[in-house]
Every structure is written in C-alpha cells, then in structure tokens.
Amino acid sequence: MANRLAQSLSPYLLQHADNPVDWWEWGEDAFAEAARRDVPVFLSVGYAACHWCHVMAHECFEDDEVAQVLSAGFVAVKVDREERPDVDAVYMAATTALTGHGGWPMTCLLTPAGDPFFAGTYLPKAQLLGLLDNAGRAWRDQREQVVASGSHVAQRLREVTGPPAPAAVGPEVLADAVVRLRGQYDDARGGFGGAPKFPPSMVLEFLLRHHARTGTADALAMVRGTCEAMARGGMYDQLGGGFARYAVDAAWVVPHFEKMLYDNALLLRVYAHLWRSTGDPLARRVAEETAAFLLRDLLTPEGAFASALDADTVVDGHSHEGLTYAWTPAQLAEVLGADDGPRAAALLEVTPEGTFEAGASTLQLRADPADPVWWEGVRARLLAARAERPQPARDDKVVTAWNGLAVAALADAGALLGRPDLVAAAARAADHVLATHLVDGVLHRTSRAGRVSQAPGVLDDHADLAEGLLALHQASGDARWFAAATELLDRALLRFVDDDGTVHDTAHDAPTLFSRPASRSDNAEPAGASALAHALLTAAALGGPTRHRAAAEQALAACGSVATGEPRFAGWALAVAEAVAAGPLQVAVVGDGPDAEALLAAVRRSGSPGLVHVAGAPDAPGIPLLASRPLVDGRAAAYVCRGFVCDRPVTDPGAVVAAVGPVPQA
Structure with a gap:
C-alpha cells in the first residue's frame, strides 16, 4: 500500500512511495506522532541521483522485515536533502560530529524533540536491523540517558556550529590563498588533493579573477591545468557534454556518474571565463557543449532546468552505475x-x-x-x-538556487560567446522561477511540473537567483531583471540577517530546527553568505541601494575565517573579495546598432573582477547606470566609471579596452 510519500512533489520521495516502510514527510505531524506513540524518529536523508541511496533502498527499505521493525518501534521520516537543505545541514553536522565523516544516505535517530542520539550514513540490512534493535532496547530501558545524550549533542552542536567571528578578506589574504592552493595543487593531473576528486569550480573562478587583477601566472596555470584535465578525462561526457559529480580517482578517469545542474552551471561559467582570459579553443568548446547538455537533457517543458540525471540506470529492476x-x-x-x-x-x-x-x-x-x-x-x-x-532517470524538480546558477552561467556564456540563444534560455528559466516559486512575496525552494512545493526558500535560493538575474540584466539590458534582483536581496536582508549583521541560512520565520544553520564554507555550491555577498556587491555596483554595498562587505567578512584558514572551501568568498579589491568598475554603453555592439564587445573582453556593465538607450527607465548618459555627437558611447566617478565618454572600442583593461596573459 502506498505510504504518505505518494503525494509528494519530490522525485526522491516518490522513489520511496511504494516501500513497505510507513514513511512520513518531514514536519510537525511526524514529530507529534512520535511523541504520541512515545517512540524515536528514524530519519533517512538522501537525493534522487544518489547511487548509495538506491543501494540502501533496495537492501533495506524495500524489505518487509526492515519495514516491520521500523513500524513497530519508530516513526520513519524520509527527507530529500535537495528540497530541505536546512534539515540536511543540521543533521549532517551531527553525523560528522558523531562519526567523523558524512555522506548520503544519511541515517539518524532522533528524540521526539528532534535531538539526534545516533547518526551514520549507508547501512546494510543486517547492520541497520542491529542498530534498530539496540536503539529500541535503549529507548525502553535507558530512556533518560538517551534523551540526555541527544540533548547534549544538540547543545554542543549549537555551540560549535555557530557563526564564526567576522574577519576581513583583503589583498594579503587573497595572495596567501593562491600560495596555499599552489601547495595543494596536483601538478601531474590538475585539481587539488587526491581521490576522490571534485571539480573545484568556485576556486577556479577565484583564481581567474586573481590573475585578471594581479597577473599572477600561478593562478592562471592552475586553472588551465585543472580545466584541461577535467575536460579530457572520463568525468566529462565526451559525447554529450556536461560533467559528472566527481571522479573516484585522482586522474579524472572514472566518474561518479550522476550529473548535477549546479556543477554544470558553475563549470559552464568557469570555462566561458577561461576562454575570455586565454582564447583557448578547448575552453570554448567545453562551454558550448556543457550549455548544449543543459538545454538538451535538463531543460523542463516549463523552460526551467531539472536538478540532475541519476548515477544509475535501472534494467529489470536492478540499478547499474555507468551502464549508459x-x-x-x-x-x-x-x-x-x-x-x-x-x-x-x-x-x-x-x-x-x-x-x-x-x-x-x-x-x-x-x-x-x-x-x-x-x-x-x-x-x-x-x-x-x-x-x-537504457537511460538514467532524471530528477525533474526545479530548485530555485540551482536555476539561479544556471541563469547566471547561460547569460554570461551567451554574452561572451555571441550566443543570444543562451541568453534567451536564461530569460525563460528566470521567468518561470519568478512566476512559479515567488508566491505572495515568499520565495519557495522547489517545484515540479509547474506545481510549487511548500519547502521554504533558504538563503542561497534568494542569493543565487538574484545573482542569475543580475547577470541576465547585464547580458540583456532588460531593467526588469535588475528590479527583481534588488527586491529579492531586500527580502533576504530582512529575513536572513540579524540586526547585528549575522547571516543565517534559514529565515527568521522558518520552522525551527535544533540548530539554526549558518554555513560559511562553499561546498558543491556557494555558501549562502558568500552568494549573498556577491549578489549584493553586484547590485550595488549596478546602482542599487548603497546599503547593499555595506551589507555585501558584512556578509563577506562573515566568511573571512574560512577564506583565511581553508581557501579550498571558500572559493566564492575569495572571488567576491577579488571583486571588492578591483572595483567597483562600471561601464554604461548608450546607443544601439553596430557601434554600440562593438563597444559592448570590448567591455566584455575584460576579465576585471570588479567590472559590471549595462547597455541601452540614454536614460532608459529602471537602469541607474544609464541615467544622464547621452550619446556623443549622436554616436554610441561608453562611460567608464570607478565608484560612480566617470571618465569622459569614449566612442572607440580601443579606448574602452584601454580604460577597463584586458586580461593579463600568462
């Protein structure tokens, strides 16, 4: 008999809708039921494209014996980590603290108050049954100790996972980060560290920006070496384009085959920017092939982008990784x-x-x-x-943050590569997310087939979507994207930032967890705080409210301790700091026709990390940088400004290049 998950919008939860386990979705009802029955909560967290989640599902959750044990002694709760990153974050912190490592599927046992007293990852059937038996007896016979243990774990996690003290991320920190990254760089195979090897997308963006600002040869060499190694190995799809989640080896040969929207969006942007920096034809080819993958394999009928392709292919009821x-x-x-x-x-x-x-x-x-x-x-x-x-399944839920990253990548790549079709695709995705996910002024996390879920938008949903809208504004000159982005950022400041400037991943009015997440580390995606800092900084440079600049610097400082101590996990914060160090550099191109296009192309050739630009008619409504910027003798002109202090307008593309600076070559 179908369980409660049958009505979910999450493809991952729907994968478990026919399990014999009596699953509940995360929510107050599940914990109220645990309290009523006086039993612990069994929490299982995973995602639709996860190989080991499929393995545990087949071994355990499709098994009648496991289902009976869970039904008798627990309230079983299934969570899609991509739909509820807040739930995933706090219990992953518990898992890492209790076991020394994390991963998915994540398995936790909780008191009815939500405090964790056991945490782990993948468990085969025998080990899971042993855990449930021991936990059940402990709950019956040692209740006070179990509850006290869970309460102690929750309290310690609240203490140790709180936001670190702010720290400045200035030029000295940026230079030191390059040196430290150079020490971890794999000269022979590209990337950082050993196996497994993940694409360091945000670190690569930082290194490109550092090279553009300083000309440091090591920074560009690390980007070129890593990008070529990834693109030539098995982690890159040599036939269809696009990147797998990571390589299980140090040479990028054998991937973990799932393909995620966020990885491909971030890498598309990096390869487009590398092409801008070097003219490398490999970088351009990979950027265009990755964009083609997004449009061919992840585009939904509504015009937005699906979350992922599965790691596995199912044949005759059995999952096979890499079969396709x-x-x-x-x-x-x-x-x-x-x-x-x-x-x-x-x-x-x-x-x-x-x-x-x-x-x-x-x-x-x-x-x-x-x-x-x-x-x-x-x-x-x-x-x-x-x-x-046989093809891998597609997780077709639309995630706000990841679509924001895709909008930014397609808008950037389309503008740089002369591909208006990519800019148009970015606009369609942005239109859908704004129309579907923004309900009565509240941004939601996910939708599927045009139906929005009740999962609340977290900080990175607001920040990454704003980032995409601001990139789209610069690529298209359309004022509505700038307006929508600044409204989102104002909502984010109101709901996610305390009066003292502390940035949180969940809103003030979100359902409470045992700890309020406030991540400062970039992982597979930018941390909420670093994403917010970048979007605020860009909005302020484009003429948004002055308070956005101050808030951007505050959010960046929130990430300072990670940027200083572990630059591999602060790539986006370091990239933001490069923009602070180099900018703001603003260029307004007024006019239309071939002359204006030539000026705009000259602007876009610059890789200056502090650069923002916009083009349109003089005094175009809703675009502050075009205000009081007339044509020059009836001709298109470019106004180059630094912190809103502008040089005399120029009409020659060469003069624009001289003013904004080409990317240093190395």
Missing part, C-alpha cells in the same frame, strides 16, 4: 564498423582491460583528434547509439 556511458572495444566496433571502431577506441582510450567495470571503459579524449570532421561524425554516431541504451 561506458564502452568496450567491441561495442565501438559494432556501432562504427571494423575501421572506425578501433580508431575511436585508440582515441578514446577504450581498452580490452577497461578502465571501469566488467571490461568497459569511460571515454577520455586526452588529445585533439587529428581529423576533427571525422571525430564529429563518430561522436554523433556514438551519441545516437547511446540514446538507444
């Missing part, structure tokens, strides 16, 4: 023929021994093909053949 993507030499020959098959195998490093499982290989492209026309034909044939294989 891995190849053997024989499979290549079957598709391409006796001549092209071995040639493609050599190019893509598909060997009889295999690099993945069961003699299959991931596809790598370690060198550019000698015959690009031949390769494009082969690539198209292999992609068509792959489309006939």
